[in-house]
Amino acid sequence: MRRSCPGATRAGIGRLVVGALMALAAPAMARAQVTVVGPGPAGQVLGRATAAPESLVVSFLSVGPGEELFDRFGHAAIRVRDAATGLDSAWNWGMYDFESPGFVWRFLTGDTRYWMAGYPTPVMLEYYHRYDRAVWEQELALDRPQADSLLRFLRWNARPENRFYRYDYYLDNCATRVRDAIDLVVGGAVRRATEASGSGVTWRGETLRLSAAYPLVAFGMTFALGPRADATLSAWQEGFIPMRLRDALRGVRIGADARPLVAAERTLLPVGAFPEAPAPPSYAGPAALIGFGVAIVLFGLALQARAAAPRVAVGVIGTLWHLTLGLAGTLVLLAGLFTRHHFMAANTSVLLGTPASLALVAVFARGWSPAAGRTTRRAAAGLSALAAACACLALVAHVAGSLSPADWAPVAFALPVHVALAAGIGLHQRAGGAVPSTREPSSAAGAA
8 A cells, every 4th residue: 555654654653652652932033024814625726826826836735733643743745836836736755555564673673664746736735625734836946957956856865766755754755855856956955944944843843743543552652762753853853844844944045035935925725634733742740640550550459469369460460561661671682773763772671671571571460479489479579679779770860861862751650659669568578478268267266
């Protein structure tokens, strides 16, 4: 199945998070005078912006979020119209095919192959109209040589031998490719105008902001992202999000006459059911509440472990906990060390799910059994203490700041649970794992 990338598969982080795994201020920039026109039927515009004297018109198309996770990050394309030939094509770099050989493996290792292609603009607009997604058009004030140069580049890039590239969610996606192509034909004017400015956002913040409709997946993404994702972005880097690039282009000027790059602006399709979140949500507070709540319940069960039901419950829940955290931490560690998902590297969140947790899968539930030997109980207690100590180290790393991701929500959630499980199994081990006898007392004991 072929799809057009929504700026990030977002996978870059979405599906990777499922398998292993992605206060805002408006940029202060001078804005060009633009004409905003209301939308008509799909693929049409009611009203007109100032027409360019040349027959070849180049526009930047930015597409707003959609319903699905992989559509939450928008999309981008370059539209080229030629009144003389009837050409009206939208060129994008977001094509991928789930059914291509090795797609899943390439995706998991950060070596996904995307490609660029051009399609009739009305077809593209009808598609986004059907899925209730906003589309904005910014007509670019390119002179004829610049427009010709861009069209030649697009046609060259669309050739089979040139169209493929290694997709990177943050650094090389469907929006950054559009940005770079425009910057190329205006002699670097876009980069010069945006490198020194920005709105104070980060890679992580933008990821969480645009995936806010999927809080569980977003929590998994913030667990998987390392400290590199917390770098403050320039407006140039913010262009990995199509809507940010749209805003940044309004402040760019080109040519000897310093004319605005954006000559006119239209809303082709209005914002529908999927507006952008204004700021990234904070999961730290809810994560801490849930983490402490679960910890209290588990420790309460541990204190009642002389009864069969609480003992079995804490053993099963603890085993599932360590299985989940152990797999998540190990996968993030391996991704950071051995794949091209560089934003997952040097991530102290792996201390929340260490190999100690994976080892506990084999012995934690058995350590609560009355039939468990002393060695099994000691192994369960010792490994639990090690897992809790590693989680405490993750907290220390967060306090240190630069050593860890800025978002401490994963620590706030996992640390209390690790400590409660370690304390509970430790008390049980020191008590010898004893349970009260269910046999009737002997007659001798009764006579005594």
